[in-house]
Amino acid sequence: AQSVTQLDSQVPVFEEAPVELRCNYSSSVSVYLFWYVQYPNQGLQLLLKYLSGSTLVKGINGFEAEFNKSQTSFHLRKPSVHISDTAEYFCAVSYQNDYKLSFGAGTTVTVRA
Amino acid sequence: GAGVSQSPSNKVTEKGKDVELRCDPISGHTALYWYRQSLGQGLEFLIYFQGNSAPDKSGLPSDRFSAERTGGSVSTLTIQRTQQEDSAVYLCASSQTGSIEKLFFGSGTQLSVL
Secondary structure, three states, X not given: OOEEEEOOOEEEEEOOOOEEEOEEEEXXXXXXXXXXXXXXXXXXXXXXXXXXXXXXXXXXXXXXXXXXXXXXXXXXXXXXXXXXHOEEEEEEEEEOOOOOOEEOOOEEEEEEO | OOOOEEEOOEEEEOOOOOEEEEEEOOXXXXXXXXXXXXXXXXXXXXXXXXXXXXXXXXXXXXXXXXXXXXXXXXXXXXXXXXXXXXXEEEXXXXXXXXXXXXXEEOOOEEEEEO
């Protein structure tokens, strides 16, 4: 069974500062990796995904993530955050050719002026 | 429609009552998922529909939970004899042909069981 661990439940950050959200997964087989964002009172929106190829993945709104197979990690980064990045962020994993996503518990990012 | 639509957006009910939650997926999407998001926890898979195939119900937490999908489109999640631990946000998602790479989520139904 897969499990996804998001190491930080809350991340406060000042506007224009960098942010990193950590995600580790447990799987011995090839996986697909995702980061989703959930703004208040909205559904989840895909930020970026890793399926294969380059381990550095760029997504929407200036976010990027790096897949590290040896460390089974997929950390999300943004070099300079905005107030509008305040949201909850979820890391998710699926086996290749599987239709289910396993989600982490989420990281709440609060950006302050 | 333009996106996945869920109704109601909020539902408050009394313990022991039955509730029905509705999901209207994106037109043409054959795959439909229900997930549950409890406070402080990640999303928990509940059930998966793909076309006319038998649904994957492996995530339903108890026999009080059931779901159906009529005509390959709208889905209803029913919770019978609700308990306080059922309080959560219930999210629906759809995709074309079950592609996990392109999953679209609705805004969810916030269920509160008093």
